[in-house]
Amino acid sequence: MTEKTPQGNNFDNWLDSYAARANTLSVSEVRALFAVVSRPEVVSLAGGMPYVSALPKELLESSYESMMASRGNLALQYGGGQGDLQLREQIRELMALEGISSSVEDIVVTTGSQQGLDLLGGLFLDEGDVVLAESPSYVGALGIFRHYEAHVEHVHTDDEGMDPDAMQEAITRLKAAGRKIKFLYLVPNFGNPSGVTLTEERRHRIVEICRREHILILEDNPYGLLYFANKPPVALRSYEDDCVIYLGSFSKILAPGFRVGYVLAPPAIRDKLVLANESAILSPSSFSQMLISEYMAKADWQGQIDTFRGVYRERRDAALDAMREYLPGLKTTRPDGGFYLWVTLPDGVDSKAMLPLAVKELVAYTPGTAFFANGTGQSNLRISFCYPTPDNIKLGIKRLASVINLQSELLETFVSKTGGVK
Numbered sequence: 001m002t003e004k005t006p007q008g009n010n011f012d013n014w015l016d017s018y019a020a021r022a023n024t025l026s027v028s029e030v031r032a033l034f035a036v037v038s039r040p041e042v043v044s045l046a047g048g049m050p051y052v053s054a055l056p057k058e059l060l061e062s063s064y065e066s067m068m069a070s071r072g073n074l075a076l077q078y079g080g081g082q083g084d085l086q087l088r089e090q091i092r093e094l095m096a097l098e099g100i101s102s103s104v105e106d107i108v109v110t111t112g113s114q115q116g117l118d119l120l121g122g123l124f125l126d127e128g129d130v131v132l133a134e135s136p137s138y139v140g141a142l143g144i145f146r147h148y149e150a151h152v153e154h155v156h157t158d159d160e161g162m163d164p165d166a167m168q169e170a171i172t173r174l175k176a177a178g179r180k181i182k183f184l185y186l187v188p189n190f191g192n193p194s195g196v197t198l199t200e201e202r203r204h205r206i207v208e209i210c211r212r213e214h215i216l217i218l219e220d221n222p223y224g225l226l227y228f229a230n231k232p233p234v235a236l237r238s239y240e241d242d243c244v245i246y247l248g249s250f251s252k253i254l255a256p257g258f259r260v261g262y263v264l265a266p267p268a269i270r271d272k273l274v275l276a277n278e279s280a281i282l283s284p285s286s287f288s289q290m291l292i293s294e295y296m297a298k299a300d301w302q303g304q305i306d307t308f309r310g311v312y313r314e315r316r317d318a319a320l321d322a323m324r325e326y327l328p329g330l331k332t333t334r335p336d337g338g339f340y341l342w343v344t345l346p347d348g349v350d351s352k353a354m355l356p357l358a359v360k361e362l363v364a365y366t367p368g369t370a371f372f373a374n375g376t377g378q379s380n381l382r383i384s385f386c387y388p389t390p391d392n393i394k395l396g397i398k399r400l401a402s403v404i405n406l407q408s409e410l411l412e413t414f415v416s417k418t419g420g421v422k
């Protein structure tokens, strides 16, 4: 029988049996919030859940029916480790929208791009290897890098994306110290969590530096097609095919429930990825792949992406309006696409410590600490505007403002009465 600790955690009789790497698994700050924020009275600006209600369910149903009639037995069967050829052809078209020319031979379908990142972590990272990453960086990728016991070196990032000079400085310093830099991990369009887009000029410089320094680039681009006005610059992969591994996903432009993503890699890496994929999961879900493929063949999928752009633009506008109205003094990024705003708090206010107070006021966000491997990020928080309605976003930010302002006032009173902690 399993006994419970007072906190409700299970006692573990197997502590001696785990591999050392099991200790690298910890509850992500985003996941830990899920239970609380699912209460209907809480406005969640925390998770990055796509607004799947905007999908045409009838079209998905009819795609299901025609797919089962034409490829039903295949869809219910194991498939190849590289993924369905028909879907890979369609993925080529999708990537062409971001300026990428590719061959179906070099595409590997994965169980969401998260699994693509995990396979790449397993292929490249030994304990102590270095991964260069933006500052802040995607929490799910940081978890994988930690799992493979890599050291994440955050590189200075501003409103134009990662700073190439700071990246060069970090590379020179780390190489001089004898460290092995395995890759640069980037979300160049409408980053998670920053909302920032890497400028074209910096894309060229970053690719050039990485090529010269023999460092692979992992270009993770789930949001690139969700722009609100102008398209972002073309993918880094379109300038360079030997040193860029490109990751894409159907999660944000269709639905995450399918769990289908893809990796485009140079041939030698692609071969290893297929073997790693087969070893991990035998084959990605034939059923999901064939349903997506049928939907893309039948439906106006680009029109649907336009619909999503409209939905998220309206929500971004609601979030920025509410920030202007309720928190006018705070610095926030102004994303031109994607799901997220990155907010800088008043001096001394700690986003992690403030979260329980915010939840008490019925609003949730993700503390900035989730997006750094080095324990920083207390003075930032991420607001996701993808899921709640525009009215709820405004309500959530109004509630958040009352919590932040109270914290800030308390701090000021404390400092003026005591002179602060000496």
Ligand code: PMP
Binding pocket: 048, 111, 112, 113, 114, 115, 138, 140, 187, 192, 220, 222, 248, 249, 250, 251, 256, 260, 261
């Ligand atoms: N990369 C980034 C930057 C993301 O934001 C996400 C999802 N939040 C993923 C990868 C993983 O997405 P999926 O596995 O659903 O494709």
